[in-house]
Amino acid sequence: MGLSERVKRNVDLSYTEGRIPVSYVYTYGLGMEKFFRAIKEKGDLLAGRCPECGAVYFPCRIFCERCFSEIPRTFKVSGEGTVYSYTVCHLDVDGSPKKEPDVVGLIEVDGTDGAKFVHFIDAKPDKVTIGRKVKPVLKVKKDRKGGIFDIKGFRQV
Numbered sequence: 001m002g003l004s005e006r007v008k009r010n011v012d013l014s015y016t017e018g019r020i021p022v023s024y025v026y027t028y029g030l031g032m033e034k035f036f037r038a039i040k041e042k043g044d045l046l047a048g049r050c051p052e053c054g055a056v057y058f059p060c061r062i063f064c065e066r067c068f069s070e071i072p073r074t075f076k077v078s079g080e081g082t083v084y085s086y087t088v089c090h091l092d093v094d095g096s097p098k099k100e101p102d103v104v105g106l107i108e109v110d111g112t113d114g115a116k117f118v119h120f121i122d123a124k125p126d127k128v129t130i131g132r133k134v135k136p137v138l139k140v141k142k143d144r145k146g147g148i149f150d151i152k153g154f155r156q157v
């Protein structure tokens with residue numbers, strides 16, 4: 001198959017295993033750094049409200065995605081919310097079967113706008129229910145590194 005040919009069947013795809021050495025620095029940016037620092041140091045979850053249009057962002061942002069206004073202040077939210085939708089993952093990212101299925105989904109965090117993609121913990125797939133309340137579970141302080149995995153996941157309450 002040449003580079004200009006279009007793949008019409010996924011079975012025609014192949015891959016090669018190997019390693020490509022890449023060094024990089026990834027920065028969260030000012031807004032997300034503040035968000036992750038608050039989790040790491042205090043266990044706080046921060047949101048931000050646009051002073052112009054009132055949109056509430058979780059995680060906090062420094063600029064509004066709707067009206068581009070600056071969002072100068074943040075406030076603490078519980079992170080509790082409601083299951084908006086979910087799916088059960090039986091396959092791993094490489095297509096192999098998982099030992100136990102994972103449940104991931106969208107939740108609406110109380111007091112914020114939009115739904116967030118989350119990982120459910122201790123959730124049996126047949127027990128997850130749309131509309132049910134959830135709460136975040138953080139790692140213990142000594143294990144937090146200042147990143148997204150400081151949030152272990154969300155648990156139904």
Ligand SMILES: [Zn+2]
Binds near residue numbers: 052
């Ligand atoms: Zn705005």
